[in-house]
Amino acid sequence: xxxxxxxxxxxxxxxxxxxxxxxxxxxxxxxxxxxxxxxxxxxxxxxxxxxxxxxxxxxxxxxxxxxxxxxxxxxxxxxxxxxxxxxxxxxxxxxxxxxxxxxxxxxxxxxxxxxxxxxxxxxxxxxxxxxxxxxxxxxxxxxxxxxx
Amino acid sequence: xxxxxxxxxxxxxxxxxxxxxxxxxxxxxxxxxxxxxxxxxxxxxxxxxxxxxxxxxxxxxxxxxxxxxxxxxxxxxxxxxxxxxxxxxxxxxxxxxxxxxxxx
Numbered sequence: 001x002x003x004x005x006x007x008x009x010x011x012x013x014x015x016x017x018x019x020x021x022x023x024x025x026x027x028x029x030x031x032x033x034x035x036x037x038x039x040x041x042x043x044x045x046x047x048x049x050x051x052x053x054x055x056x057x058x059x060x061x062x063x064x065x066x067x068x069x070x071x072x073x074x075x076x077x078x079x080x081x082x083x084x085x086x087x088x089x090x091x092x093x094x095x096x097x098x099x100x101x102x103x104x105x106x107x108x109x110x111x112x113x114x115x116x117x118x119x120x121x122x123x124x125x126x127x128x129x130x131x132x133x134x135x136x137x138x139x140x141x142x143x144x145x146x147x148x
Numbered sequence: 149x150x151x152x153x154x155x156x157x158x159x160x161x162x163x164x165x166x167x168x169x170x171x172x173x174x175x176x177x178x179x180x181x182x183x184x185x186x187x188x189x190x191x192x193x194x195x196x197x198x199x200x201x202x203x204x205x206x207x208x209x210x211x212x213x214x215x216x217x218x219x220x221x222x223x224x225x226x227x228x229x230x231x232x233x234x235x236x237x238x239x240x241x242x243x244x245x246x247x248x249x250x251x252x
Contacts, residue, residue, distance in 0.1 A: 029195055034211040070215045089213060093178065097213035100222070105205045107163055107223035112208070113215040115176065 034096050039123075042088055042096040047132055051125060054079070054133035059124040061137055068116040068141040073097075076109035079128040085110055086127075091120030116141045150245030153235050157227075159251055164227035166198065168235050169219050170245070176212035192240055193218060199234040200227055227251055 033045035043051070060074040075085050085108060086099045097114045108126070116122075116139065123136045151171040158165055170193065177190035196208040205224040227233070229251050236246035 029209040034194075034209070092213050094211050094213065096211050098211065099209040101207040101209070103203070103205045103207075103224070105200065105203070105224040105226050107225060109223045110206075110208075111219070111221040113219050115213045115215050117178075 030099070033099075035094060036096065037094055039088055039090045039095045043125075046086065046096070046099070047125070047127070049132055051132040051134045054126075054135065057124055057126050057133050057135035059122070059135040059137055061122055061139055063138075064140045064142065065116060066142050068118070068143055070113050071116050071139065071141075072111065072113050073122065073124075074109070074111040075124040075126070077126045077128070077133070079108070079126060079133060081129040082106065082108040083127040083130075086125040087112065087114060088123045088125060089114065089116055089120050090123065091118050092116065150237065150239070150243050153237070153245055153247035155233065155235055155247055155249045157233055157249060157251055159227055159229065162225055163223050164200075164225070164233075164251065165221065165223050166233065166235075167219070167221045168196075168198075169217065170196070170237055171217050172237075172239065174212070174214055174216045174218060178212075190240055193237045194240055196220065196235065196237045198222065199232075199236075200224060201231050202234075 030046055033042050036042045036045055056078045058076045065071045073087055082102045084101050087097045088095045089097050098112050100110045119140045121136050121138050123134050125134045154169040156167045172193055173191055175188045175191040179188045181188050192212050193210050198206040206222045231251045234248040238244045
């Protein structure tokens with residue numbers, strides 16, 4: 001009896017510790033969001049709250065990508081207290097391409113090269129001060145980069 | 149063990165600019181092997197951790213849509229000459245790689 005109660009109390013403390021971690025700190029890869037096959041799924045799994053279009057989010061990506069297998073993306077922002085920067089390709093089979101988690105030392109300016117299966121809107125989402133901001137751009141792909 | 153990560157880093161004023169190139173196939177699972185007609189299994193980097201003198205300054209979580217032989221760049225404050233920068237990745241097969249440089 002006593003042992004069971006001890007285990008229960010220990011369990012409760014562990015649960016409390018897990019819940020106490022701030023929401024924005026993923027601490028682990030958000031696998032469900034990366035596996036989601038729709039942009040709505042990605043956003044639902046990853047973020048809560050409305051996303052505001054902002055000219056403070058700078059998304060640099062070519063208008064026309066000749067090779068969908070290698071599309072350079074740069075996202076930077078003038079916003080303060082940036083927690084994360086995500087890149088979402090709306091028409092990709094799994095839209096979430098990358099999520100960069102910032103630290104207090106970070107300067108929010110990242111680049112990465114991504115694959116695009118077809119022409120699509122690309123959205124950069126910045127989480128700053130607990131709020132979500134985004135910027136989108138249509139990218140035309142002449143040769144897709146997902147299949148063979 | 150994965151191939152070593154190529155790291156280029158320089159300090160401009162107070163800000164360190166880091167560029168990293170990671171040789172990796174980044175198979176999305178959608179590509180068909182031309183010889184066998186079978187899909188090539190998923191094999192991609194899921195997590196990249198960048199540490200400055202042991203402190204995490206940037207964590208990248210990736211899906212299958214990051215290009216083959218991934219390139220990434222990022223910036224952070226507070227680095228000075230002689231400081232260490234370590235970048236490591238883990239992929240979905242459990243493979244990993246880690247490389248370290250010192251700032252000039």
